[in-house]
Amino acid sequence: MSLAISPALRDALEGWLAHLRALDGAAENTAEAYRTDVVGFLGFLGRHQGGSGGLASLRGLTPSDLRAWMAHERGRGIASRSLARELSAVKSFLRWLSDREGFDATAVLSARAPAFQRKLPRPLAEDAARAVIGQVEAQAHDDWQGARDAAVVTLLYGCGLRISEALALTGAAHPLPDTLRVTGKGGKERLVPVLPAARAAVARYVALCPAPPAPQGPLFLGARGGPLGRRQVAKVMEQARLALGLPASATPHALRHSFATHLLSAGGDLRAIQELLGHASLSTTQAYTAVDTARLMEVYARAHPRA
Known part of the structure; x- marks a missing residue:
C-alpha cells in the first residue's frame, strides 16, 4: 500500500483480512476487493483529518467523518450500489477493529448505506x-x-x-x-x-x-x-x-x-x-x-x- 498508513493500522488491516479468509471463508478475490475498499477509505481519512493515519484516527472516528467520505465517493461518480458495498467493507473492518482494540464504534456503525434499486436476475424462458x-x-x-x-x-x-x-x-x-x-x-x-x-x-x-x-x-x-x-x-x-x-x-x-x-x-x-x-x-x-x-x-x- 502506497498510502501513508501507520504500521499498526497496516497490521490491523492484514489481521482483519486473514480473519475473513480463515473464519468467514472469504474467497481471495473477495478479500482483495475488501482491501481496496478499506484502503481507499483510510486514504481519504488521512487527507480529511490531516493526521498520521494511525489507529487513533479510527478511535475518534465520527458519523460526520463517514458522511464526508461517502460524499467524496459520490463526487467521484461512485454509484449507490458500489458505495453500499464499500461501506459494508469499511463497517466490517471497524466492527472487527473496535472489538479487538476495545473502543466503541456504535455511532459510526449505525451509518446507513445509500438506497439503490436492486437489479433483478434476468432468467431465460x-x-x-x-x-x-x-x-x-x-x-x-x-x-x-x-x-x-x-x-x-x-x-x-x-x-x-x-x-x-x-x-x-x-x-x-x-x-x-x-x-x-x-x-x-x-x-x-x-x-x-x-x-x-x-x-x-x-x-x-x-x-x-x-x-x-x-x-x-x-x-x-x-x-x-x-x-x-x-x-x-x-x-x-x-x-x-x-x-x-x-x-x-x-x-x-x-x-x-x-x-x-x-x-x-x-x-x-x-x-x-x-x-x-x-x-x-x-x-x-x-x-x-x-x-x-x-x-x-x-x-x-x-x-x-x-x-
Whole structure:
C-alpha cells in the first residue's frame, strides 16, 4: 500500500483480512476487493483529518467523518450500489477493529448505506433455455466440442452451477453421481442433485473427447487440450444468443438464474433453492421471488390489457 498508513493500522488491516479468509471463508478475490475498499477509505481519512493515519484516527472516528467520505465517493461518480458495498467493507473492518482494540464504534456503525434499486436476475424462458442447449451443440466445429458445450450448459441450467464451479470439476467427477459435491464461493461445499440429462450429457462428451480427461485434470477441455476457460464458454453462449435472437442478458450466469426461477415457479421451496444455489443469505435467493412475481404481472397485463 502506497498510502501513508501507520504500521499498526497496516497490521490491523492484514489481521482483519486473514480473519475473513480463515473464519468467514472469504474467497481471495473477495478479500482483495475488501482491501481496496478499506484502503481507499483510510486514504481519504488521512487527507480529511490531516493526521498520521494511525489507529487513533479510527478511535475518534465520527458519523460526520463517514458522511464526508461517502460524499467524496459520490463526487467521484461512485454509484449507490458500489458505495453500499464499500461501506459494508469499511463497517466490517471497524466492527472487527473496535472489538479487538476495545473502543466503541456504535455511532459510526449505525451509518446507513445509500438506497439503490436492486437489479433483478434476468432468467431465460424455459423453451429458450432448452433451445440454448441444442444450439451450442449444433454450432460447434466438431462433435466432441459440441457435446462438451452442451454438457457445460446443461450443468448450469440443470444443476444451477456457477460457471466457475462447472469448470472446476475434474475428470474424477465422471461418471456424475446422483449427488454432486460442489465447492462454491469462499470454499464452501454443498450437495447438488444431478439430473439424468446432465449425467448423460457429460457421459456423451467424455465418450467423444479425443483425449479423455485425466482424473486429477479438468473435466472440460479446450480445443488444444488445456482447461476450458470462462471466456470460451461466454463466447459460445454469445453465438447461441445471437443465433436464437435472445437478449444480451442471456449469459452463462443467466442459466443459473433460470434454474432457480423455473424451480421456484414449479413450487420449489425457497430454503431448498438457497441450499442448491449455495447462497449464504436467504435475501439473495428471495430476489427470485420478485422475478417470479414480475413475470406473473407481465402475463396478467397481456391477458387483461387496460381499455
